[in-house]
Amino acid sequence: MNVSEGPRYKVSDVTFSGNLLLDQATLTQLDHVKKDQYFNRKEIIDTSDAISKRLGNDGYALAKVQPLPKIDETNKTVAVDFNIQPGDRVTVRHVEFTGNFNTNEDVYRREMRQMEGSWYAADKLDRSKERLQRLPSVQKVDQNVKPIPGVADQVDVDYDITEQLSGSFTAGVGYSQSEGVLFNLGLNQSNxxxxxxxxxxxMQRSSYQTGIQFNYNNPYFTVDGVSQGFGLFYSRQNAAALSLSKYLVDSYGGNISFGVPLSENTYGSIAFQAQEQKIKSTNYSPSWITGVPVVPTGTYPITPLGANGYDLAGPGFDGKSFLTLSVIPTLRYDTRNKAVFPTSGILQSVSATMVVPGSQLLYYKGDYKGRIYLPLWSDSTLSAHGQVGMVKAYGNTQSTYGGVSQYYNGVPPFLNYYSGGIQSVRGFQDYSLGPRDSNGDPMGGTFLTAGGLELITPLPFLTSQANSVRLSLFWDVGNVYNSYSNFSAQGLRQSVGVGFNWISPVGPLVFSVAKPLNNKPGDLTQVFQFTVGTSF
Incomplete structure (x- = not known):
């Protein structure tokens, strides 16, 4: 087959005709076709769509924009005229929902920005669809605008909703030589x-541990979108000789939170929490827990050493209890087009944890998490993410625990961040990166940084399941450090690999196969990892 492309034509002029409801400045701003540039059919289509959508924002739901090219064969140019016919301005008569078998209609209706009886607005319809797709019970939303036969100035809007599993239920009985009979029961439902x-x-119960946790949140505590939530938790661990843990923590407490929408994309919240923690040692506790200096053994070097070759353990925390009262403000920004497998938008959150005076430990934390989604081709998405966290002691806590141990400087290590694993740097064992204690085991750090890139795409042979199954190619980077001043780019660990995400009938499943790129001696690597119940 012989193909002749013919000569290339340049655009000599761009004009607009018809019923021009938009001024020239607005039309010029919407114009993607540039004079004296080569003719591009995509730019013609983009301009027509942009003008139609802009008219749709003003109520002209059935606007027609027809490009009319006039070709000059002599000069090899094209003059393009966009003929605009807005049609009648229309109102939305009814907004209807189908497919909501498990969800009350008012849950969907309160997300609408397009109101019944008001002028049709394309931007409000798009925003309504995005808000519906962000709900945890929604997998897919199809929006259809239907003209009403015999009525020129009204339309109906239908939303066909495909719902998905929005919770999980687990129950189990098992047996372990160290913990005896194990019982667990869990119900988590976001709808x-x-x-x-x-x-x-x-809830979980064994000879080793007893724990119960309850959480509740109402995203529409008021009709204006003010949320209210609370939680209660209790955990007690038995410091039996058979325990292989480095230390045990008994804790109980509760929290209450309130949130308010600051704009369409920005949400602020504040939580108040009271918590009591008791630290207990085991036969395998490091010296910073027991307060008993040890002579380092094995291959892991511990420096600097104290007198007579012993490590600088500090006063220890075994048997100590700490009551803390915290205020936790959070700011969240979300422009994702949907909650599960988004293909565009940004999700960011900034939070602080401020433990107030009167508490038995005084510290503050700052955390940032961000992720951006960039659409590529055929439902493929490039995602970039980053995370930074830091915790620092102040007041009596800093003066009591600052400079007394080589393992920490003010912040007790049980408050540390951890890195490594499927939630941070894949290819390394969970929580295995960063500084080591006197046993050579990971103990986390007060400064965390992590990030990465991910190419997310449907499986070629499962395109019909694109809303529930995705494949990804990723690059992860991150680590934890004793403090911000100890940060070194050379210390960051990196990995690359393949991930598989599936919204299964039992809940979200995530699998990864990763290869560390710069693991160092002593690093604990793990090629295959998986988790259940992780949100994407």
Whole structure:
């Protein structure tokens, strides 16, 4: 087959005709076709769509924009005229929902920005669809605008919703030589009884540990979108000789939170938490827990050493209890087009944890998390993410625990960040990166940094399941450090690999196969990793 492309034509002029409801400055801003540039059909289509959408924002739902090219064969140029016919301005008569078998209709209706009886607005319809797709119970939303036969100035809007599993239920009985008979029960539902409220209760019982946790959140505590939530938790661990843990923590407490929408994309919240923690040692506790200096053994070097070759353990924390009262403000920014497998948008959050005077430990934390999604081709998405966290002691806590141990400087290590694993740097064992204690085991750090890139795409042979199954190619980077001043780019660990994400009938499943790129002696690597119940 012989193909002749013919000569190339340049655009000599761009004009607009018809019923021009938009001024010239607005039309020029919407114009993607540039004079004296080569003719490009995509730019013609983009301009027509942009003008139609802009008219749609003003109520002209059925606007037509027809490009009319006039070709000059002599000069090899094209003059393009966009003929605009807005049609009648219309109102939305009804907004209807189908497919909501498990969710009350008012849960969806309160997300609408396009109101019944008001002028049709394309931007409000798009925003309404995005808000519906961000709900945890929604997998897919199809929006259809239907003209009403015999009525020129009204339309109906239908939303066909495909719902998905929005919770999980687990129950199990097992046996372990070290812990005896194990019982666990868990119910976590982000759309409890179709109400849009989140409820979670998790219980576990063994000879080693007893724990219960309850969480509740109502995203529409008021009709204006003010949220209210609370949580209670209790955990007690038995410091039996058979325990292989480095230390044990008994804790109990509760929290209450309130949130308010600051704009369409920005949400602020504040939480108040009270918590009591008791630290207990085991036969395998490091010296910073027991307060008993040890002579380092094995291959892991511990420096600097104290007198007579012993490490600088500090006063220890075994048997000590700490009551803390915290205020936790959070700011969240979200422009994602949907909650599960988004293909565009940004998700960012900034939070602080401020433990107030009167608490038995005084410290503050700052955390940032961000992720951006860039659409590529055929439902493929490039995602970039980053995370930074830091915790620092102040007041009596800093003066008591600052400079007394080689393992920490003010912040007790049980408050540390950890890195490594499927939630941070894949290819390394969970929580295995960063500084080591007197046993040579990971103990985390007060400064965390992590990030990476990910190419996310549907599986070629499962395109019909693109809303529930995705494949990814990723690059991860990150680590934890004793403090911000100890940060070194050379200390960052990196890995590359392949990930598989599946929204299964039992909940979200995530699998990864990763290869560390710069693991160092002593690093604990792990090629295959998986987790259940992780949000994407």
């Amino acid at each position: 409890f009884l179709g109400s849009g409220k989140s409820v979670g209760i998790n």
